[in-house]
Amino acid sequence: MNIVTESCKIGDTEITIETGRLAKQANSVLVRCGDTAVLVTAVSAKEPKDLPFLPLTVEYREPNAAGGKIPGGYFKREGRPQEAEILTCRVIDRPIRPLFPKGYRCETQVIANVHSYDKHYEPDVLAMTGASAALHISDVPWAGPVAGIRVGRIDGKFVAFPRWEDFERCDILLLVAVSKDAIVMVEGGAKEVAESDMIDALMFAHEAAQPLLELQERLREKAGKDKRPFEPPPVDEALVEKVKASARVALEKALSIPGKHERHDAISAAKRDVVAQFIEAHPDQEDAIKEAFAAAEKDAVRHMVIEEGRRLDGRKLDEIRPLHIEVHPYERPHGSAIFQRGETQVYASCTLGTEYEAQRLDTLRGDIHRRFMLHYNFPPFCTGEARPIRGTSRREIGHGALAERALSAVIPPKDAFPYTIRVVSDTLESNGSSSMASVCGGSLALMDAGVPIKAPVAGIAMGLMQAGDKVAVLTDILGDEDHLGDMDFKVTGTRTGITALQMDIKIEGLSREILERALEQARHARLFILDAMEKVLPAPRPEISRYAPRIETIQVKPDRIRDIIGPGGKMIRAIIEQTGVQINVEDDGRVSIASDDPAGIEKAKRIIEGLTAEPEVGAFYQGVVTKVADFGAFIEILPGTDGLCHISELDERRVAKVEDVLREGDEVVVKVLSVDEATGKIRLSRKAAFGADPDDVLNMRR
Incomplete structure (x- = not known):
């Protein structure tokens, strides 16, 4: 065996990547940090598939054995991936996908398996770097490397690879993917921080991660394979220019139509005409003709935006689409809102439940009780399509997690509001940034439900197009602008500061000045939306819905808990049977009593107070x-x-x-x-x- 090992140190954290010992029939690396170890493999087929896209799949798993645990349930083996594993698949996929060559159609699979878990060092960020390293040393044509780094700010100081137990102390916590010259991807949350602080965190991440890129270069020098030859399909340049010229004329009118469906119909008609014009003389060049048309469309849109300052729907670069906001459209949900921005519309509902309804997750980090959840749905009808619904997609899970992170910063602590909170955002119409509409609608639904959130939260999706020295920053991007632009970033926050950030950058060398300009433009947009939201609902309602369960909390001495529980739970079961309430007793003596019936709560309180009361002299x-x-x-x-x-x-x-x-x-x-x-x-x-x-x-x- 030819085992090659390279290491680097970032702050107090040492990371080692090894290849040549495990999974040798694939391109594989073992990434270690402390006692955490992640095996990452990358395999790509030799022959391309007849597909119009790159067939890349990424899988990430955290088996219980890695943490010395046996799975719960009857079957005692891992089932479908958990939500956290799916989210990690997405952050691995996003930075590596754009680095495959254009036209590469060989089925490619990246799999990351956690072999050992040390609670001090998180495996997800190691898997990001491991995926890059496995591809970099392979024969697969790929323009890496990239590196993953987690950055936190604790007590005003930036820390690379903060430990899991320190996450709660971080007022900024970001997962960042970087290349040598650029930040490629950002995913993270914050506790209402200023834009300048967020940029400082990004710059720190880019600099701190450079040793991981150098490590991968050393690894490739010692263990890398020659890249397999790849030539994109030959292109008839003369034909491409003719198609583009014809497409520009056909697109001129279509691109001036502001409505999404009307514009798409006009573009599709123009595409059919252009393809029909050339396909008879070039029957074997259909894909090339369609790609040339798409390139002409992209060039035309970018010229409109960068040179003319004009957008597809006629807005200015920093203009937000018309807003329509409605709260409490229905009586029975505990809280509800409809938020519409242009042709994007969401219906958000908020449901309050007891502690027993919190989501219990069996993870490597132990049992986690999740008392705030946001679930995002994107049914096919929201884009005017008819297609099968096959469960929750990875995209829906990712968008829901972003919106949940955005609102988590303002959710009241358990001791102040002892409810389990579930927000559901259903996308009813979509033309870009439905996840940000979910943040706005979710914030309104929370306030309508009477949840005493710290402050309302709004979100905005920003875009960027760059040509040479010319830069256009777009506020509230459409779906087409997202697809055709150079950067897509979503920013959420309160009036005070940012609560969540998601960014994907397709160009290299994005300067601090451009980031500052983009985030400042996003701040102005966020404040504009918050003004509109607060006109409709200025603050959380003072009372929760009459249809929501009531929860009252009383405090008893911890040594009196046994009196409430009784031998073998006999006493607490009797109280529940007599009163019809739900009771939850914490180790610190906090007792929560929940029921739809106020009389039942009062009766249970009297019983518990009687069980735990202390005799009072003179009474x-x-x-x-x-x-x-x-x-x-x-x-x-x-x-x-x-x-x-x-x-x-x-x-x-x-x-x-x-x-x-x-x-x-x-x-x-x-x-x-x-x-x-x-x-x-x-x-x-x-x-x-x-x-x-x-x-x-x-x-x-x-």
Whole structure:
């Protein structure tokens, strides 16, 4: 075996990449950091497929064995990938896909498997670099390398590869892919930070990740294969120029139509005419003719935007499409909103539930309870299409995760709002940036549901087109502008700052000045949208929906939890059966009681307060005699708590025998005279309770 190993150190983190020992029939690398190890393989078929796109698939798995765990459930083996694994597939795919040569159609598969998990070092970011390294040393034509790095800011200081346990301390947390000269991809969240701070984080990430690129170059020098020859299909340049010239004339009118479907219909008609014009003389060049038409369309749109400052729908570069906002369109959902921006429309709903309805995830990091969720749906009808619905797509999961991250920064903590919160965003119409519409609609639905969010959040999708020194930054991009542009980035935030960022850059050498300009333009757009949202719903509603479950929280001493639970859970089950409520008891003594019935909650509260109450000196209690002795009677005044009423305290007159006054099982009103702090013994008096006002008597027994 020819094993080659290269290492580099970034800050306090050492990363090692090895090849030549595992999975030798594929192009493979083993990436290590601490005790975390990820095996990444890359395989590409020798023969191309007859497809109009690159057939690249990326898979990422975190098997339980890597963390020394056995999967739950009956089958005891891993099933379909979890949402977090799918999101990692996407961040691996996005930076590597654009680096395959144009026209490459060989089926290619990148698979990353976590072999060992050390909770201090996350495997997803190692898989990003591993995918690049596996392709870089392979014979597959690919224009890498790229490197993945996670950057956090803790107490004002940027940190490369922060540990998982430090994520909550980070006010900026980004996953970034970089090349030697550019930032290629960004995915991350923040806690309302300024645009300048976000740019500083990106610049730090680009510089800090350079050793990983150098490591991959060293690895290729020692273990790399010769790249297989690849020549894109031959192109008849003369034909291409003729097609472009004809297409430019045909497209001139079509591209001036502002409506999406009308414009697409006109472009399709122009394409049919141009193809028909040339296909008879060049029957074997149909794909080349269509590609030439597409190139002409791209050139025409970019010329309109960069040279004329004119967009497909007639807007200015920094102009936002017309907004329409409606809250509470339906009565039964706990919160709901319709948010429309141009031809993009979403319906967002918010549902409040109990802690039992939180999502429980069995992960390598342990059991995670997810109390805030945002689910994004993109049905085919939203683009006027009819196609099969085959479950949630990776794109839907990715867009939902971005919108969830955007709103997570303003969700109230559990102790302030003890509900599980689920937002669902259904895309009803789409012409670009439906994920950002989901952020706006989700924020409104949360406020309509009475969730006391820290501040409203809005999102905007930005684009960029560059030609030489000329740069056009586009606000609120259409789907076509996204496809034809050089950069797509989505920014969400409050009036105070950014809460989430997603960026994909297709050009190299994007300067700090351009990033600053783009983010500042996005900030102005965000504030404009927030103004519109706040005109409709200025703040969260003061009360939750009457259809939402009520949750009340009481605090008890941790050592009294056993009284609520009872032996084998007998007591808590009895309370639930009697009252119809849901009860959740935390280790710190916080007890949450949830029900649709306020009377049930009040009854459960009284029972729990009775079970956990402490005797109060001077208070009157309705008690029951549990035992009679020569010297007095033992009386239970609280569940499981009794005190002694001495024979001298039974009556104002002298009592010869306790049985003359009280017998076991009798109910009696007594007053607490004292509680011994050292022993907990309680002195009671019956005679001191004579004449007590019935309203002052507490009856807190079982």
